[in-house]
Amino acid sequence: MLSCACTLVSVNQSQDNTEHLPKGYTPKKGRPTPKRKEAEQHTGGFEARFAPQQSWSESRKERKALKASMSSEEWKEYKAKQKEQRKQRQREAQAGMDRGEEQYLLDRDRGPEKRFLRDFVDSRRYASNFVMPVALLLLVVLFVGQWAPTFASIASMAAMLMMLAFLVEGIVLGRSASKATREKFPDTNLRGSSMGFYAYSRATQPRRWRTPKPRVELGQKVV
Missing domain, CATH: 1.20.5 (Single alpha-helices involved in coiled-coils or other helix-helix interfaces)
Structure with missing residues (x-):
C-alpha cells in the first residue's frame, strides 16, 4: 500500500509539473547535441560512405609527412x-x-532508354555523320576566301545548304528515335526533346569516335 501511494504521489507531481511547463517545451536528452560534422561522419551516414574522410589540408600534411619519411x-x-x-x-x-x-558511364548515357537510342542510331547511316568534317571545311573556306572570294562564296553556299540538310535530318531523326523509344519503354519519364537531342548528338559523331562504342552493326534490326 505504501509503494502504491508513493507511486501515485509521484505521478501526480509529474502531471502538475507538466501542466506548468510551456507548450513548446522539449525534455533534455541527457547528452549534448552533436555538431553537424560529427553527425555526418557517423557510421552509415551519407558523408561517411561517399565523402572523402580527409580535408585537403589534412591530406597535404599527410603527404608532406610521407615525403619526409622517404629518401x-x-x-x-x-x-x-x-x-x-x-x-x-x-x-x-x-x-x-x-x-x-x-x-x-556518365549520367547522360545511363539507363535502358539511352542504350536503346544508341543502338537505334548506330544501326543506321546518316548524312549528319559528316557534320564535323563539313564544319572544318567551312572554316578552311572562310580562311581561303580572303584570296579567292568567288570560290569562297560558292563553297560557303554549298556548306550552308548541307547544314540545312543536317538540320532537317536532325528533326526527323529526333522524332523517329523518340517515338521508337516510347514504344519500347511506354513508362519512360524522359522528355521527347531530350531523347531526340541525345540521338542526334550521337549521329553527328563519326562512328569510330563514339563513346560508348557501337554494339550493333549497320543495317542490324534493333528491337
Missing part, C-alpha cells in the same frame, strides 16, 4: 607508382565506358 629515390618511385595506378584506373574506366557498363 629522394623512394619518393620518386612512390610517385611513379601512384601515377601508374591512376593511369591504370583511367584505362579501366575508359574501357568500361567503351563497353557501355553502367558504373562507368
Whole structure:
C-alpha cells in the first residue's frame, strides 16, 4: 500500500509539473547535441560512405609527412607508382565506358532508354555523320576566301545548304528515335526533346569516335 501511494504521489507531481511547463517545451536528452560534422561522419551516414574522410589540408600534411619519411629515390618511385595506378584506373574506366557498363558511364548515357537510342542510331547511316568534317571545311573556306572570294562564296553556299540538310535530318531523326523509344519503354519519364537531342548528338559523331562504342552493326534490326 505504501509503494502504491508513493507511486501515485509521484505521478501526480509529474502531471502538475507538466501542466506548468510551456507548450513548446522539449525534455533534455541527457547528452549534448552533436555538431553537424560529427553527425555526418557517423557510421552509415551519407558523408561517411561517399565523402572523402580527409580535408585537403589534412591530406597535404599527410603527404608532406610521407615525403619526409622517404629518401629522394623512394619518393620518386612512390610517385611513379601512384601515377601508374591512376593511369591504370583511367584505362579501366575508359574501357568500361567503351563497353557501355553502367558504373562507368556518365549520367547522360545511363539507363535502358539511352542504350536503346544508341543502338537505334548506330544501326543506321546518316548524312549528319559528316557534320564535323563539313564544319572544318567551312572554316578552311572562310580562311581561303580572303584570296579567292568567288570560290569562297560558292563553297560557303554549298556548306550552308548541307547544314540545312543536317538540320532537317536532325528533326526527323529526333522524332523517329523518340517515338521508337516510347514504344519500347511506354513508362519512360524522359522528355521527347531530350531523347531526340541525345540521338542526334550521337549521329553527328563519326562512328569510330563514339563513346560508348557501337554494339550493333549497320543495317542490324534493333528491337
